Amino acid sequence: MYSTYMPCLACKTLNNSCKGGNSNHWDIKYEVQNQGMSCPVLASSVNSVKGISGCSTKDGSNANDLADTDSIDWDTEDELEIQGISHPSSTGRASAYEGFLACHKKDGEKVRKESDIIDWDSEDELEIKGLSIPPCSGSLKPGPCVTACKGEASSSACPYNTQAVTQFVNMGFHEHLVIKAIEENGEKDTEAILETLLTYSVLDKSPQESHVGTSKSCSSESGNYFLDDSSDDELSPQNEDQTNQLSEEREILSCLVDMGYSAEDVKIAMERCGSGVSMAELADFICAAQLGGDFDAQSTELSVDNEDSFPHQRQQNDDLSRHKKRKIWMSDRTKNRVWKKIEKKPVNEDKELTLPNPMVGFGLPDDSWAVVERRLPETAAGPPYFYYENVAFTPKGVWEKISKFLYDIKPEFVDSMFFSAAARKRGYIHNLPIHNRFRAQPIPPQTIQEVLPATKTWWPSWDSRTKLNCIQTAVASARLTERIRKAVEKCGDGTPTRDVQKYVMYECKKWNLVWVGRNKVAPLEPDEMEMLLGFPKNHTRGGGISRTDRYKALGNTFQVDTVAYHLSVLKDKFPGGINILSLFSGIGGAEVALHKLGIRLKNVVSVEISRTNREILRSWWEQTNQQGNLIEIADVQQVSTANLEQWMSSFGGFDLVIGGSPCNNLSGSNRRTRDGLEGEHSSLFYDYYRILDQLRTLMRGV
DNA sequence: CTGAGCATGAAAGCAGCT
DNA sequence: AGCTGCTTTCATGCTCAG
Structure with a gap:
């Protein structure tokens, strides 16, 4: 057998x-x-x-x-x-x-x-054939353009080597142009294909038909980054043209950022070159401007807070970006030499974005980790302050791209295990000062046994955990906990065998199980999660909210004490209270954190798609007798410049824009649609950026 | 039809080793 | 430097009972 x-x-x-x-x-x-x-x-x-x-x-x-x-x-x-x-x-x-x-x-x-x-046309085989595969966003994994196009590229309709097509699509060329170029030059002559593609771009041979008609190819599905919500209405031909143009612009922006340019540089180039300029021309413009130092003067000077230098996180992507650009746009003669040189460069060239271990961010409250120094790019200067959060472990290149969009600020990676009894590894990009932070009071218990004292009785000596893993949206099944009970009981009263211990520990860590009886483990209760995440007990309870909804909401929220530590610097700056624009508010982690710090909430515009979550926040707002105004909006995609202007005229602008966009397509827990930043949900990041950028523009005007 | 319960890997980083 | 094993992870989609 x-x-x-x-x-x-x-x-x-x-x-x-x-x-x-x-x-x-x-x-x-x-x-x-x-x-x-x-x-x-x-x-x-x-x-x-x-x-x-x-x-x-x-x-x-x-x-x-x-x-x-x-x-x-x-x-x-x-x-x-x-x-x-x-x-x-x-x-x-x-x-x-x-x-x-x-x-x-x-x-x-x-x-x-x-x-x-x-299909043996793997990357290895291509290398054997002498075709080098350039990196896209620092990764061999297809970038967003390819993510969107790959279905086509790999479809049977495409008669060519899919890797060859993908290679050029990765560079930002549209697939049908790539195929056309391959038709003209043959699959093997990559140099000639590249030149042809560059020629197409410069001459703009097939302008609208390729880009606008299939504008989804390089942009997020949710799109709308630069669109007002007025686009809901049926489009008139004129509006349609406008929409197409905007769509094309954001497509170009996304592709150029993928190539390594900063969003800010691209925007400046777009402003200066005007509309209707090809990607190649924009790239040339940026390269020329950078060589002439035009952008440097605008983007790498002093910080908004005059905080000191940030030596180990400077010079980060700049080199890599330029290498990538050169790699793509280099002239024939130097191309091969430079490409080889770049390929030999160590992968950790942009090591600033490798995750720190331990994940202590820019410093911890107990002085065990000294506060580092950082220097923000001038373009990151407020107002308003902003704070963006997402999971630390994303597919490769995602944080680099987020950082490029958010004014080249490097993320602060922090594990909430230093603030609570549960781990939560997250990256935060913000332009807040990082000195004189303090913890919100009271400081919560720091170990599992302190948070859940009842578990002490049943906690076996061979389970050495003192901290829980990340709280997620799904919890272990009853069948699993039953299997674990049977496994331990099989071993009688003695210590379970090493293999059983290993099995039990694996499941306990994976599902955050705690000991609630003799040989009995169970998932955390929602109210226990609330405590661990820094929310008041029963924050998500009642109001017809199901247990599943509570788990889901809690799995998606901030760790309040961690965020409060970062936001604490605002207390002295805004003694009279604060106006905040809270995007992807969830159950109100940001609001609870500010409240816990004793910062008065004057006007809060909260944008949250889930009605349940909005009700939770509203309920908390009322129960804590907030004196300010809470404005609740459902959809970030519906937040327009007109809305921002209206709110600004009502209460004079925002002091803080805060939010963490959906991580569904970034999280390691996602088995099926871990598509990266261009995924169905995670692409809403671009709305965070759009709204923030529009607001900054408006507030500069003020 | 709805929602709770359940089973479903893979990607990435790290440590230890050769 | 490269390999191997270990660890962790804001989830998705199917099934089935009510």
Whole structure:
């Protein structure tokens, strides 16, 4: 019954490609052991648990009964797969087939034979062919343009090598122009293709038909960055033209930022060159301006707060950006030399954006980590102050891009484990001063056992956790906690075996489980999450809000004490109170943080799409007897310049713009649509930028 | 039809090792 | 420098009961 090539049901790959980090392995391994199976694979160490699910129990039942996994007849389909027969109708089968090929990659002859079935135009192969693949946004992963275009690029309709097309689409050229250029020059002459594409761009050979007609290609799906909400109405031809032009402009902006230019530089270039200018001309203009020092004079001078220098975070993207630009626009003669040089450069060239370890931001309150110095670009100067938040662990290049849009300010990466009993690793981009911060009072308990004293009784000595992991929107199932209870109980009164401990600890850390009874773990209750996140107890309770909605809302919010520490510098600056524009407010993390600091909320414009969340904030506002005005708006995309002007005329402008845009497409927890900043939800970042930038322009005018 | 419950990896960074 | 294993992660979409 046992086969050397037994596929792992959990990751759907064959033995050699199966990694140990898959939770299902733990489930399966443990259950297999408990059912007294004799599986030879299990005899090896935990790290070599591979392909277990193919094992049958002694009584012939499937090993995964407890996991409710379907059984598989290994003698039929899977054996066929092992022999290299594909099952295109099934993803899982296809994966197993890929796994098989991976296992045999060393066998060149055999792999060649499979080339009829599989597209072997991988990056490796392109390199072998001598085609270099330029980085896009510091990553080999397709950038936003490609994300949007890749479906087309890889479709069967495209007769050319998809990587070659992708390569140029990555540079910002439109796909159909790329295909046209390939048609003219052949696939292999990349130099000639590039030149042709540059010529197209300069001559603007196919202007509206390519860009406007398919304007979604490089922009976010939600779009609207530069549009007023008046666009809701049916478009007149004139409006349509305007919309197309704006759409094209933001497409160009996004692509040029992908290439490494700062959003600010691109905007200046657009202003100076006027409308209807091609991307190539804009790029040339920026390069020329930079060589002449035009932009430098505007963008890299003194800080808004006259805070001191920030030596280890200066000179950050500038070099990389310029290299990328040169890489794309270099003349023939120097291109190859420079490209080779750039490719040899270490990847950590922009190491300023690598995540710090420990993640202490610009300094911690207890002086254990000295406050660093930073120097903000002049373009980042307020008013208003602004504060942007998102998950620290994003797909590559995302924070670099966010930073470029937000005036080249480097993110402050902080783990909330230094402020509470739960971790929460987040990046914050803000133009706030960073000296003389203080903590909001009272300081919450800092360990799990202090926050949840009842768990002490049941907490086993072999569970060494004192801090919880990140609070997320999903919680463990009852089935899982039951499996854990059974696993521990099997070991009797003594200490569980090392393997059981490892399994239990893996699940406990993954799902933030705590000990609530003898051998019994449970997910956190919503009110416990509220405490851990710095909210008042029952902040999300009542008003017909379901438990699931509470978990979802809490999983998406700020850690109040962390944010309050950063915002504390505002207290002296605004003794009379503060006007804030709160974007993506959620359940009001920013408002609660300011309130906790004792900063009076004069006027709060809160933009939040979820009605439930708006009700939670409204309820908190009323319960805390706020004396100011709360204006609630549903959709950030509907916030227009006219709205901003209206609010400014009502109460004179905003002191702080604060918010964290959706992380759905950035989070590591997202298995299906981790599409990066251009994802369906996360692209709303551009609305944060749009609104902030419009407001800054208006307030400068004032 | 709605919503709660549940199962579903992969990407990225880090540490340790060779 | 490159490999391997370990750890962490503001989620999504399917199923099924009410």
